[in-house]
Amino acid sequence: MSNAVAVVTGASGGIGEQIAVGLAASGATVIMVARSYERLSRAAERVGHAFPGAGVEIDPVDLGDLPQVRALAERLIARRPSVVVSNAAVIAPLDDRTPAGLHRTLAVNHLAPYLLLRLLAASPPDCARRFVVVGASPRGLARVPVDLDDLNAETRRGLGWPPSFRPFVAYGRTKNMNAMFVYAMASRLAGTSTTINGAHPGIIKGTGLGRHSRGALKLFGSTLNLFTPASDVGAETPLWLATDPAIEGVTGSFFVDRTATGTAPHTTDPVRIESLWRASARLVGMPADDVAPGADYRGR
Template sequence: MNGTSMTGRTVLVTGGTGGIGRATALGLARMGARVAIVGRYRDRTEGVAREIRVAGGGEVEAFAADLSSMAEVRRLAGEALERLSRIDVLVNNAGGQWATRHVTVDGLERTFALNHLAPFLLTNLLLNRLRQSAPARVVTVSSNAHLMGRIDFDDLQGERSFDGGRAYSQSKLANVLFTYELARRLRTTSVTANALHPGVVSTAFGGEDPGGVQRWLVPVWRPFMKSPARGAVTSIHLAYAPELEGVTGRFFAAGKPRRSARSSYDEEAAARLWRVSAELTGLSGGSGGADDEAAARGGGQ
C-alpha cells in the first residue's frame, strides 16, 4: 500500500455504527477507501452507511450481524465474500463489556464470544480473500486492559467465577495472543496482523450493562477522554500507513509500536488458545482454508 490514498482498496470494519469503529470507517472513506461497516441492527447500520457516504464520499456498504452468534459471523463472512471482490484491510473493532455474565445463543459467555471468538472466526473465514487481495492487513482493536488479563483455560466462559472486568481483560489479552499467532501463521504471505490500544475514548462502551466504573467513574473521566475521532487514529494508521507494509505481529498505542504484556508472547498459550477457539467456533480447517471459506459461503453449520 503506497501513499496516503486508499483509493481502490476495500476495508471491512466491524462495530462500524458508532464510537471508534464509525470514526475509523469515516476516516478511511475520506481517504478514498471503499468501506464496508458491520453493525448489529440493519436499519441503524444502513443509516450510518448513508451518513458516512455523505460525509466521506465514495462507496459504503452495510452488513448487519450479531457477532456474538457464531452462525451470524458465518453468515456475515458469506455475504462479505459474495459482495466484496477484494478485502484489503479487515478491522476487527467490535467489542463490549458487561458487568454481569450473559450467555449467547451458542451457550458461550458473551464477552469472550464477541471480543475474541467473533474476530477469530471472521478473520479465518476471510483469510483466503485477504490473501487474494494482498498485500492486505488484519487490524484488531485490543486494549491496555490486556495487561491485567489472564487466559483461564480451566474457566474461559466464567462459569465457576465471573467478574466483568476480569472477563474483559481476558478477552483483550486473547486479542493480542490471536494477533501474534495469526502473524506467525501468515509469515510466508503478504497478509500482516497487528493489534492496538486506541486509548481511553469517550463512547457508549459498556453502557448496556454497566459496572461501577461505567456508572460512577466514567462520567468524571469523560471530559479527559479522547474523542472517537482521536481514538480511531491508530486503527486508521495501521490500516494504511505505507511504512507499515510488511510489519506484522506487533502491538501499537498512540500510533507507535509498544511492548505488550509478557504473557502475550507465550507462544504455547497462543497455540493452545487457537486450538480451543477453533473447537468452540467449529472452524474445520483451523486456518482459513478452502473448507472454511466454503462453509462461510454456504452459511456454515
C-alpha cells in the same frame, strides 16, 4: 486505497464509525458491520454526508452469533477486502449468554474476529491485505491474564471485587485474547501477503462499551468520560495501521500511539498462545491445525 474494499466491525458509532470515515476519505469502498440496522444506517448516512460519492455499504450482523459470522465471511470472501478492521467489542453482564451458551463478551470480542479473520485468511487476496484488531491498554491488561481453563467465564474465578466490576475484568481478558490471536495469526500468515497487527485506541469516550454497566463500574465509567478524548482520537492508530504505506509488510505487532509496544509476558508465551488458539478453534468448530505456525511469535 482507491478502488479498495475495506471492512470495519463495530461501525455503528464511536471509534468504528470514525475508522470508516477515514477509510472513506482514503477512497475505499467501506462495508460497515454492526448489530443494529437502525444505528448502522444512521452511521453510514453520516459517513456518506461527510464524503459525498464515497462507497459506503452496511451489513447488519450480530457478531455474538457465530453462524452469522460465518455467513458474513462468505459474503466478504466474494468482495476480497484489502483491509479488515475488527473493532467490535462489548462489556456484557456475566449472565448474558448467546444461544450457543457463550458469554457474549467472549463471543463478540474474541471468537468473532478469530472466526472471521481465519475464514478470510483461507481465501488468497488479490493484493496485499491488512487485518487490524483493536485491543486495549497493554499496561492495564497486564493484571488480567486469560484464564485458559475458563474462557467462557463460567466459574467466575479470579474476576475480583466488587461484583459490578467483574464484567469489566472478563472484558479485559478478551482484550488480552485479541493480542494473543494477533501473534498466533501473524505466525501462521508469515511469508504471505496478509499482515495482522493489534492496536490500543486509548481510553475514549462515546464508545458505548459501558451501556450495560451497573453500580461502581457505571460510576467509574461516567467519571472517566469527563477526562477522555473523543472517538476520532481513538481511530487514529487503527486507521494508520490500515492505510499507511510506511508499514507495508509489518505484522505481528501491537501498537499504541503508532508505536510498536510490548504486551504482557502472559500474552506472548508460545504455550499459552497455542492453548488459546486450539481452545478457540474448538469453540467455533474449526480445525486447529489447518495452518501451522510458520515463524516464531512476533509479540514482544
